[in-house]
Amino acid sequence: MTQKSEAIKGNITQEMKDVAKQENIEVDKLARLIADGKVVIPKNVNSHAKACGIGEELSTKINANIGSSSKIDDLELEINKAKLAVEYGADAIMDLSTGSDLKLFRQKIMDAIDVIIGTVPIYEAGVVTLSKGKEIVDMDPDDIFKAIENQAREGVDFMTLHCGITKDLVSKLEKQKRMMGIVSRGGTFMASWIKHNKMENPLYENYDYLLELSYEYDITLSLGDGLRPGCLADASDIPQIQELVNLGGLVKRAQDADVQVMVEGPGHMPMNQIKANMEIQKTICHGAPFYVLGPLVTDLAPGYDHITSAIGGAIAASSGANFLCYVTPAEHLSLPSLEDVKEGVIASKIAAEAADVARGLPQSWMRERQMAKARKEFDWEKQFDLAFDKSKPRTYRDKCELDDDEMCAMCGEYCAVKIAKGDF
Template identity: 40%
Template sequence: MKTQLELAREGIITPQMKKAAIDEGVAETLIRDGIAYGHIVLPCSPSRPNQNVVAIGRGLRTKVNASIGTSSDINSIELEIKKAKAAEEEKADTLMELSTGGDLNAIRQAVLAECNLPVGNVPLYQAFSEAAKKYRNPNKLDSEYLFELIERQLADGISFMAIHCGINRFSIERLRKQGFRYGGLVSKGGTFMVSWMEYNQKENPLYEQFDRVCALMKKYDAVLSLGNGIRAGAIHDSHDRAQMAEMIINCELAELGREMGCQMMVEGPGHVPLDEIAGNIMLEKAMSGGAPYYVLGPLPADSGAGYDHITAAIGAAHSAHHGADLICYITPAEHLALPNEQDVREGVRATRLAARIGDIAKYPERREQEKRVALARRDSAWEDHFKLLMFPEQARAIRKERTPENERTCTMCGDFCANERGYALFKDDIRGDRCRKVEAIIEE
């Protein structure tokens, strides 16, 4: 079986590429050529023919990922299925199943069966969880078992994997020589891999046998997302030598993986102050040859716990504007607890809004939706207005709860409604594309 990348290089437009082009409103050749050059990826496991087709990369809408998963404290298959369905209902584009507690095979398979989104995961989580149970020491993980586990998860229908190939002995040495960090290590998979390497005094097998990783990903036409295991966990660690060492390696591996016919993404950057986000994305794009960038957060402040979905949304909007391709959501529970179903919903909503804001800046020619919202609002055309919003149900509920006396206004201004007065003054002067075309209103 050839991968989407290999087929694109042969000039073939696959059914998945056609579907992605329709969804994006772009030419099929844009999708095909983007995949051929490694600027776009299509995570679509052949084992799940009914999953949503989602293209990620240059020239496309910025996508949103929702992450779910159990922990050693809270592990319920039913809860994870509810969270997966909530993410899909809230219009996340992709899902990551990141469980570390309970029956990990059963949880993964249940989520894959109950959800239509492309699903990704981090194989190191299950590998180290099982090693901890078996040996009472995760550092005794057999590296051969790690490769067996990757294939088993791919066979189940995983469409993309965050695999920590970019951590090596050189990057660990940078941590030591710079005096460690303000925020420490915050990647579970990355930290356990560093621990394994230090305990066994061996190189990272995922780095050492990178060609083997790519061969497995190619076999199942899955996207290899190069995990950011040494990402910054505090803005004071942003772009330190350890993070940059891993980023350089990941970008180099992205190029090597593409040469082998494997679809590649790069992950980063964690906690980054607002003024460094554009530079971070520029570096990733320049060093990786334009590989899609899967952005974790980023969080531009460390002090927003409880509202970190807002902190991250600010960073995500800037990231989307400057070229990020896939944004991993952050929920209100970040840094505090395992997210529940409502946290998932709030996280997806905040991140979708951030991605929309970023895309409005990134693609000025795609602002028609915002114009139509403004026209409906100006004309007090409430039903048309609701249909055009990203969150119509929430908007309707707020208005219903606080219904005004005059149905054309809202209770914010009541009799002092600026829109009503302005419309009355200038309605006869409205012309051109400032006229609201009711027939153009569509539901998303």
């Protein structure tokens, strides 16, 4: 059973009711969007997460990645990052761990938070392979499916699976002169495996089995963009579009099997290409929700990539993307710290809200009007309460050290809002 199969039968699930209430949308309309594959509610049958809808007509959602690496393997720190990300508004957490004891790691994170959880199971298969003293290219396809099945049983809600990188695509990629080659970790695992073994991608070849597993546990497939551009110079190139065409075919097969599916997208991309990319994705992928990793609109800002990604994310989400993966200031440089996670989530919240305002979502406009009213009335507490970051604005306000509540230290007694108050 999946949310999609129930929606097709006309059965309204508790999750649909919850999402309809959160989003202020009629539940029958929501069910139609789910039945059509335009909205997903990632919720594994074994999951205890609260329901979250992603897709057309719903507010833009954001994901925060956490997880250990082979260099930094601190369970408590990653759990604290997950909690902090949720506190600042992340709708989903992806556990991208590649350190030790991945099962325990996932379980602890699932116990610590109540938002939906995503993973990239091929990472676990890679870790298992390396632990046997082998190389990634020696990965046993059975280990990939074992990781998927184990994680499905544990209650993972959505999984990034790089099903669209085919043998044919890998051979074409070799002839393509890309600046950055492949920058997706899962994409590289898969492409290198295909090249080394001269065999077809097991996730592509056994896609029907993957659909069976996904249906059984209601895993939402997040079809990975293994060939996403890793720099502006590679944006919208032939490998990216060819993989997207493959993903479109796989989306159709998932939708026909009543499996919930969304599609991942770029990457690094000049601003002027983002809107067209979103439209092409929606057309090729049959309206499936689009989950974008950025896009980062310049490559010249390491240390500030939460900003480059928020600019791209705002354009993407106002042009059709539904789910934004956060980027932190540590992107391309290091595993993020707690402060980096907070900065990344807030940057993504800004992008999502900017897009939702542009899309005319009533809840966003209500919050924007409330903030304007609070500013006009010098209601500082209300302003702090409405802000994505409730502590930073208070710190700035406190620094003013003013007795008069009806101004700030920016203009002092020449405060335009105070002077105009009552007149305009």
